[in-house]
Amino acid sequence: MIQLFNYIDRPSIVHRLTGAAKLACMLCWTLAAMITFDTRYLAFLTAAAFVMFRVSKIRLRDVKVLLIFTFVFLVLNNLLIYLFSPEHGVTIYGSKTVLFSFTQRYTVTWQQILYHLNVILKYTATIPVIILFVSTTQPSEFAASLNKIGVNYRISYSVSLALRYIPDVLKEFHDISLAQQARGVELSGKENLVKRLKGTTAILMPLILSSMDRIETVSNAMELRCFGKKRKRTWYRERKFSKGDFTALLLGFLLVAGSLGLSALNGGRYWNPFTGG
Secondary structure, three states: OOOOOOOOOOOOHHHHOOHHHHHHHHHHHHHHHHHOEOHHHHHHHHHHHHHHHHHHOOOHHHHHHHHHHHHHHHHHHHHHHHHHOOOHHHHHHOOOOEEEEOOOOOEEEHHHHHHHHHHHHHHHHHHHHHHHHHHHOOHHHHHHHHHHOOOOHHHHHHHHHHHHHHHHHHHHHHHHHHHHHHOOOOOOOOOOHHHHHHHHHHHHHHHHHHHHHHHHHHHHHHHHOOOOOOOOOOOOOOOOOOHHHHHHHHHHHHHHHHHHHHHHHHOOOEOOHHHOO
16 A cells, blocks of 8 residues: 555654754755755755665655655656756856757757756755655644744644545545455556546545545544634644754754855856856
């Protein structure tokens, strides 16, 4: 069964950090990667992200589905960028070094290749950190983290419920799929795509109905407990900051400062090796 947005328990330094510290560090890491187009700094962030994976003891096969989705989106994004703006890199870097041409409009230049490389590095620098945050933070602690940085606790709790509910929906989808196949509906790779899609639509209605029933049950339980009546609430998973948390926060701020410093040094967001800049 597909595992998506699941908390993966491991005895690691990353898991011992509080959710609020991990959330703040993730936001700073993402901001640092988004600010700059300096290839060297993005490559450093990418390498550091995979080192964090190693430290957290999260294996790539544990998050294989998310990585596949990211790879497909990355390929499509770069393809569309090239189709609609094949010389965007030339415009950015102010020079043109042609390697070869497909047509008069579609040429392959070093400048465009560097721009696409930067786009790829932005994804590889941020997506692993986001996946790592979701995989090492329990939903209840995630909600407490959002509330700690100022998000209303009703919204925070909704996010927590959604993260808890995704694995249940996937499990129920899997169970309904097996039940349909037992009734003779072929959903495996042996059948052609059109028939598989038709068979999958037969799963959606019972899945929607069971989901609505589950939502009603949860909302009634929360209403009976007077959820949302108070302006504030306490959190069972909330923890105080430790030295490791302050170190993570300092790391996040240093990454943002480094990104801003490189932008000032390069005279802009882009590092331009074609002019020696």
